[in-house]
Amino acid sequence: MWFEEISSGAENPHVSAPTACSLxxxxxxxxxxxxxxxxxxxxxxxxxxxxxLRLTLAVAAALLASRxxxxxxxxxxxxxxxxxxxxxxxxxxxxxxxxxxxAMTLPEKVAQMVMTSAPAPGRRVELGGVILHGKALxxxxxxxxxxxxxxxxxxxxxxxxxxxEGGGVNRLRFVRTLAALPPPRxxxxxxxxxxxxxxxxxxxxxxxxxxxxxxGPVLDVSPDGLMSRTGRSLGGEPDHVAxxxxxxxxxxxxxxxxxxxxxxxxxxxxxxxxxxxLVIARRTRQDIAxxxxxxxxxxxxxxxxxxxxxxxxxxxSVPAIFSPQLVASAHLSGWLAxxxxxxxxxxxxxxxxxxxxxxxxxxxxxxxxxxTTAPPGWRGMPDVRKVVVELVxxxxxxxxxxxxxxxxxxxxxxxAGLLEDAAAPGxxxxxxxxxxxxxxxxxxxxDHAPLGESS
Numbered sequence: 001m002w003f004e005e006i007s008s009g010a011e012n013p014h015v016s017a018p019t020a021c022s023l024x025x026x027x028x029x030x031x032x033x034x035x036x037x038x039x040x041x042x043x044x045x046x047x048x049x050x051x052x053l054r055l056t057l058a059v060a061a062a063l064l065a066s067r068x069x070x071x072x073x074x075x076x077x078x079x080x081x082x083x084x085x086x087x088x089x090x091x092x093x094x095x096x097x098x099x100x101x102x103a104m105t106l107p108e109k110v111a112q113m114v115m116t117s118a119p120a121p122g123r124r125v126e127l128g129g130v131i132l133h134g135k136a137l138x139x140x141x142x143x144x145x146x147x148x149x150x151x152x153x154x155x156x157x158x159x160x161x162x163x164x165e166g167g168g169v170n171r172l173r174f175v176r177t178l179a180a181l182p183p184p185r186x187x188x189x190x191x192x193x194x195x196x197x198x199x200x201x202x203x204x205x206x207x208x209x210x211x212x213x214x215x216g217p218v219l220d221v222s223p224d225g226l227m228s229r230t231g232r233s234l235g236g237e238p239d240h241v242a243x244x245x246x247x248x249x250x251x252x253x254x255x256x257x258x259x260x261x262x263x264x265x266x267x268x269x270x271x272x273x274x275x276x277x278l279v280i281a282r283r284t285r286q287d288i289a290x291x292x293x294x295x296x297x298x299x300x301x302x303x304x305x306x307x308x309x310x311x312x313x314x315x316x317s318v319p320a321i322f323s324p325q326l327v328a329s330a331h332l333s334g335w336l337a338x339x340x341x342x343x344x345x346x347x348x349x350x351x352x353x354x355x356x357x358x359x360x361x362x363x364x365x366x367x368x369x370x371x372t373t374a375p376p377g378w379r380g381m382p383d384v385r386k387v388v389v390e391l392v393x394x395x396x397x398x399x400x401x402x403x404x405x406x407x408x409x410x411x412x413x414x415x416a417g418l419l420e421d422a423a424a425p426g427x428x429x430x431x432x433x434x435x436x437x438x439x440x441x442x443x444x445x446x447d448h449a450p451l452g453e454s455s
Contacts, residue, residue, distance in 0.1 A: 096419050097410035100156065101403060109399075109406045110388045113368060115161065115338075117375040118150060125150055126385070128409050129159030129213065131373060137162075140175060140209060147210030157418035159369075159409075161213040161260070164202055175205050184218050184234045192247040199251020199259075206257050212416045213258045215306060217245040219298060220267040221291040238290060242297035249301035258416055260338055261298060262306035264330060265320060266291030278319075278346040280311040288312060296333060303412055304336030307367065309344055319350050327366040336408050337367045343374040343381050355380065359387045368405040 101109070108126070115129035130150055137143055147160055164172050164181065172178045181187075181202060187195055199217075206214060218234065221241050234241045249259035265288050267281075283291075295305060307320040307327065320326045321339045330337040339362050347358045359382065362370055370388070374381040392398045413419050 097407060097414055100410055100419065101406055104406070106392060106399060106402070107385065107389050109402050110385050110392070112156065112406045112409050113363075113370055113388065113402070114384045115159065115369050115371045116384070117373055118146060119376045121149070123153070125154040125158065127154070127158065127376075128156075128369060129161060129371075131161045131163075131215070131371060132211070133163065133373060137172070143172075143209045143211075151210070156410075157413060159213045159258070159413065159416070159418075160211045161215050162206065162211050163215045164206065172205065172209075175209075177201055178205050187234065187244065187248070192243055195244045195247040196251040196254075199248035200254050201251070203252040203255025203257040207255055211257070212418070213260065213303075214252050215260050215262060217248045217259065217261060217298075218263070219245045219261045219294045220263055221294050222267060238293040239297070241294040245294065246298040246301045249298060253301065256417070258303040258412060259301065260304045260306055260336070261295055261302045263308035263310070263320075263340060264292065264295055264305035265308070265312075265326060266294070267308060267310060278311070278349050279309070280313060280317050282313045285314045288314065292329075299333060302335055303415070304338050304368075305330050305333075306338045306340055306371075309340040309347060311350065319347060321347075321367060322350065322361045322365050324365045331366065331408075336369065336412055338369040339367045339371050342370060342372045342384070343378075356382045356387045359384050360391055363388050363391065366401070366405075368408050 104112075111126040112128035114127050115131055116127060118130050118132065119125055119127070132143065132146075150160070151157055162172060164178060178201075181198060182190070187198060202214070206212075219241055221238050222236060234244045245261065249261070252259045295302070307323075307330065309319045309321060311317045311319045312323075315323045315326060319340075321342075327337045342358050342362060343355070348354060351357045351361050359370060370384050372381055372384060376383065388402075392402060410419065
């Protein structure tokens with residue numbers, strides 16, 4: 001992550017990542033969304049459209065993205081109804097998410113849209129999620145204690161995310177089995193069975209630590225460029241990347257961890273690091289549709305996508321996180337839209353303003369989870385919640401847009417098995433609640449530490 005590397009004085013040769021999770025497609029009305037049993041839906045994602053049809057529809061949408069979002073919605077109205085929207089028990093899941101949403105104040109709703117580094121000890125955690133990196137990690141026991149404490153301090157259970165790609169980007173190297181996770185480029189040569197097995201192994205180890213959201217797999221199609229050079233791409237062909245990435249994501253889901261594919265719509269052949277400079281890729285919409293096909297084909301195995309901090313000439317040369325068209329295309333595929341790191345200084349250059357303007361632009365583009373690796377209170381980054389709340393209070397019509405994102409986030413939490421432990425907003429959780437992270441507490445996969453753990 002940019003903040004982690006800069007604050008430690010190290011140079012980061014990789015592109016940062018984040019994300020989180022969701023469903024509810026925007027079709028002018030809120031779609032009916034839900035799950036059957038949480039565990040069953042995670043293990044057996046449904047496929048209501050053939051993969052070939054989903055791919056055709058979504059690529060067509062990418063090519064037509066210059067049209068109004070409403071028209072684009074009609075083009076892909078059949079894109080992954082996926083991941084159990086029509087499963088038995090879905091109404092109950094919807095009702096719990098809606099119950100929580102309706103009970104929230106505007107600041108409480110906006111807080112659900114924010115994911116940051118772990119806040120300082122002792123204070124109530126008013127966030128939708130936390131990304132673990134740097135000094136927050138270090139050993140399995142320390143991580144478990146931290147996650148349990150964060151969940152105790154949160155009134156609505158948190159999405160807890162981490163970057164575990166393998167190779168150079170692996171925040172959980174202290175778990176011996178995960179230290180052996182090969183970089184994506186090497187994993188891409190091992191076949192689908194191996195990719196799914198590694199996804200399952202990684203998911204089980206994450207869940208044992210209380211981590212319920214993986215910022216990966218990497219689905220960038222990169223025959224050359226930065227992602228290929230650093231080994232972070234599974235390969236240079238969309239079909240190959242999709243098959244391996246989908247298999248890895250299936251493994252994560254089978255363990256009960258929500259996968260966030262990155263960096264949508266694709267880093268491609270870009271050679272510079274968007275953490276360190278403003279990167280503009282000269283790509284036609286056809287080029288982008290071809291590379292985004294890897295995400296589309298992975299489709300219903302993903303819970304969400306992290307949008308790139310890369311700009312594309314055919315989409316106004318602004319980073320993808322600021323493009324309403326690209327964010328809408330993620331929603332149309334049924335995904336949660338997660339920003340890459342908003343603390344990256346190059347984003348201020350892109351918007352011609354300060355960090356608060358970066359937050360406003362990312363929110364107005366339609367992103368659901370606004371992610372920053374900077375900890376709350378860091379002087380280089382404003383309070384994301386306050387920036388968004390002030391904007392919505394000036395423009396009250398935007399509250400409906402907040403509701404849409406928060407509903408996606410709460411439904412993702414429902415699918416992760418988190419909402420059964422959620423207290424209604426304004427009601428503190430009891431002393432005994434949250435003794436273990438909710439997802440880990442209900443996991444039937446195992447109830448012990450990661451294999452080969454090194455504390």
